[in-house]
Amino acid sequence: MKPVFLYDTTLRDGTQGEGFQLSGLDKLRIAERLDAFGIDYIEGGWPGSNPKDVEFFQAAKSLKLKHAKLAAFGSTRRADTPVEQDAQVRLLLEAETPVVTIFGKSWELQVTEVLRTTPEENRAMIRDTVAHLKKHGREVVYDAEHFFDGYKDSAEHALATLQAAAEGGADCLVLCDTNGGTLPHEVQEICEVVRARIPGTPVGIHTHNDCELAVANAVAAVKGGATQIQGTINGYGERTGNCNLTSVIPILQLKMGLTVVPALENLLDLSYYVDDVSNNPHFARAPFVGRTAFAHKGGMHVNAVKKLARSYEHIVPQSVGNSQNILVSELSGQDNILIKADQLGLGLEKGSPVAKAVLQKVKELEHEGYSFEAAGGSLELLIRRELGTYTKPFDLKEYHTSFRKYRDGHEPVCEATVKLYVDNTPEYTVAEGHGVVNALDVALRKALLPFYPEIEAISLVDYKVRIVDGHDATAAKTRVLIETTDGHQSWGTIGVSENIIEASWIAIVDGIDLFLQKKRK
Amino acid sequence: MKPVFLYDTTLRDGTQGEGFQLSGLDKLRIAERLDAFGIDYIEGGWPGSNPKDVEFFQAAKSLKLKHAKLAAFGSTRRADTPVEQDAQVRLLLEAETPVVTIFGKSWELQVTEVLRTTPEENRAMIRDTVAHLKKHGREVVYDAEHFFDGYKDSAEHALATLQAAAEGGADCLVLCDTNGGTLPHEVQEICEVVRARIPGTPVGIHTHNDCELAVANAVAAVKGGATQIQGTINGYGERTGNCNLTSVIPILQLKMGLTVVPALENLLDLSYYVDDVSNNPHFARAPFVGRTAFAHKGGMHVNAVKKLARSYEHIVPQSVGNSQNILVSELSGQDNILIKADQLGLGLEKGSPVAKAVLQKVKELEHEGYSFEAAGGSLELLIRRELGTYTKPFDLKEYHTSFRKYRDGHEPVCEATVKLYVDNTPEYTVAEGHGVVNALDVALRKALLPFYPEIEAISLVDYKVRIVDGHDATAAKTRVLIETTDGHQSWGTIGVSENIIEASWIAIVDGIDLFLQKKRK
Secondary structure, eight states: OOSSEEEEOTTTTGGGSTTOOOOHHHHHHHHHHHHHHTOSEEEEEOTTTOHHHHHHHHHHTTOOOSSOEEEEEEEOOOTTSOGGGOHHHHHHHHTOOSEEEEEEEOOHHHIIIIIOSOHHHHHHHHHHHHHHHHHTTOEEEEEEETHHHHHHHOHHHHHHHHHHHHHHTOSEEEEEOTTSOOOHHHHHHHHHHHHHHSTTSOEEEEOBOTTSOHHHHHHHHHHTTOOEEEEBGGGOOSTTOBOBHHHHHHIIIIISOOOOOSOGGGHHHHHHHHHHHTTOOOOTTOTTTSTTTTOOOTTOOHHHHHHTGGGTOSSOGGGGTOOSSTTTOOSSOHHHHHHHHHHTTOOOOTTSHHHHHHHHHHHHHHHTTOOOTTOHHHHHHHHHHHHTOOOOOOEEEEEEEEEEEESTTSOOEEEEEEEEEETTEEEEEEEEESSHHHHHHHHHHHHHTTTOGGGGGOEEEEEEEEESOOSSGGGOOEEEEEEEEOSSOEEEEEEEESSHHHHHHHHHHHHHHHHHHHHHO | OOSSEEEEOTTTTGGGSTTOOOOHHHHHHHHHHHHHHTOSEEEEEOTTTOHHHHHHHHHHTTOOOSSOEEEEEEEOOOTTSOGGGOHHHHHHHHTOOSEEEEEEEOOHHHIIIIIOSOHHHHHHHHHHHHHHHHHTTOEEEEEEETHHHHHHHOHHHHHHHHHHHHHHTOSEEEEEOTTSOOOHHHHHHHHHHHHHHSTTSOEEEEOBOTTSOHHHHHHHHHHTTOOEEEEBGGGOOSTTOBOBHHHHHHIIIIISOOOOOSOGGGHHHHHHHHHHHTTOOOOTTOTTTSTTTTOOOTTOOHHHHHHTGGGTOSSOGGGGTOOSSTTTOOSSOHHHHHHHHHHTTOOOOTTSHHHHHHHHHHHHHHHHTOOOTTOHHHHHHHHHHHHTOOOOOOEEEEEEEEEEEESTTSOOEEEEEEEEEETTEEEEEEEEESSHHHHHHHHHHHHHTTTOGGGGGOEEEEEEEEESOOSSGGGOOEEEEEEEEOSSOEEEEEEEESSHHHHHHHHHHHHHHHHHHHHHO
């Protein structure tokens, strides 16, 4: 049996964080990645809280998870309501997940002031709901909300609620530091008490980062006997976020000798993937997986580092998929590119001149601020160009954008013109748009349509902008990510430039270009 | 005596972090703010490592610190060199700071492999250097580099190096987790051993965040008997950063009952100040001081929060200068604005209709993405407008920008035109620029110069761009910060818009407008 089980709540508690939104499709894709990485439990959402989560669990029935168990999240039954008649509990069963996680109140103050019921009824709500879910064959995880605050207020009351869950047959009792205000030594001590008082049921830990101690508190809980850790990828979550699994996993595996995932070297890819899907910038200073986590700068002599790496690095960077001196190659390494080429059906032999040229080009572009994690379309074009299977669809002569702002009360006007050649035939178009970029997209399509009527089928569905480096005013780069679709498939393309208009142009052109390359075959 | 002393190294170790650069002037301004906040020690730089730090300490002699002691950082003497002849040690004394901090090697492996000397000579280097600095009247802090790694490798060797520093007369022995790989329980245990073995000298702690445990390790050290904590504001520093003082200070003061600063409610302002001066985005999820640290979202009923705030917040947000439901007012509160108006010599009476109107306007603008911490110029204009002491310098009719990109090999052309009236006299100008914004700035000055020849004296010295919210593609805002100078003084102005050109225009106009308002008096 695993020494510690990993319970991911990126899809539920993670999405409570500001700026971390996921579509239903995003959630399915992330669930597959979490499963492939070796996460044990994936909490998908709260079917009782919104119809979108009900839909998610419907769609998730077609997911083929190899290892992970999917969990639906919800609460105990309402006060004074038989559990069989509780609509929210029914939705939990209808999600048809192997695991159901329910939270209940541990803090007497909350029972009387928020629930407005008695401690006895509160315990019955916990016991009944767990027993009901067990009767329906579910593995039941019990989340003891506000456990540490409740324990400090009244230890016996808090312990009695856990006892109720254990009596109901709970498979794991998760102690939640809901407000994130508990210190590590308190967490460890209280875990030890719980293990001693309720020895028959495994204990888990759910922490928040309000004191910048979420990871430390999870580690303290493991030292106190906890065998399940709840958290999120990159630490997303309500307020300051949840326990960052991206940090806790390598600590368990590399520092504490507890094997929790089969291939820790995939950690960096997973971390980038979640950020790219949710359109969040990757945190450069992130422990283990950050771009600067193993950067040697400052007064450090690179020779000394090379001579004696272990004296300047607390772990081998490759063990988490990262690398030393990341500035040369910001992404996750060369093998990654070869694997992607293979997935696209574009054969690239490791060590061949073409493969070397592709890798060189990718390195150069990453150094300029490109990132291909969410721009597979641009990566595919880059490989096709090196393979010699690429035909240029048009020659640009020039494009022009204009923005005119009038005195208050008069709408600004955005206009773009495009002048290009297709097989020596000139085309010159003009269009207006909601913004400069929109105008440019419309003008370009107008110019290409007579030659490539098939582009009528495709459209731009997503547009994301990010400043890559805001520190040097004159050299700040803008990164534009665009998603183009033909109604069946969609592909991401990227442009980077000091000028936002130019960056957008590059990404728009790639989006159309890739479609034309594929159509041509 | 204070239970724990705070040692800030934002100006030295902080600037080892990627993307965290400070000019000499920035460093002086931050030192004043750290002092005002109640930091005990401010490490200003390493005079032996670069001439800029020598200059900083020269300039710092005119700093009037009320509480903090300034520290110069450096290393022990070189092997086989008498300390009196060591150039780097001489520079440390020439910095003329009351405190000197020197680091030495604790890890035997590093002594033999990097220094290439003997353990005996290493200890002599430590002892001699400390004694030499003490002889010259300095308070000496000894940073034991790689202490925890060295201790785990050979405890006796590591302890002997501390003993050598104590023999030299060191005032504090700081245990450094240089690689950031140590776990909290190890830190506490090892601190306890050091306190027992070398009881005469206080112990400090210097941690890094490579395992997301820097704050936890500092807290563990305090539990192990440490009485000095080294760290940086907002956790900046090499690789993943240093111990975040912005988190550790409220933990000490609010959770552990150790009073370390006189007015913790100024914490949020200090945190924003350091970010704005270094042009870093403030981390929304930051514990205690983040914009979302006390945000209630998710399934949480706002009524329940209001009813029983302490059951949903681990501390009172105002105790660190933050506030609940921060989305209404993202900045640090109303009093802050009144204090700033007072500093500008613009009387604003608390509760007066004008003050209310200003506060309302500030709130609205902050909600749109404005931030006035580094844009005092725009704030001053806003107050002047409400006070009725403002005269509009010109009426805009329209402006226009154009960007034309040719096929590869031909430079793009940026052009701007401005059409405006001053006292009903029209002016219509055109200019080219390096970029769209530069062209706009030049064209505007050209239009105003005939009416306001005094603007010849001012120029734009800094331009910073940031995407405020990159999540919703259509609503992403661009924030532009501009610094304008007349050669004596400089002032910051801000513009926010969905369009980068419009945001830049707003900031440029404010920069010139404020100058004209002041000249008019």
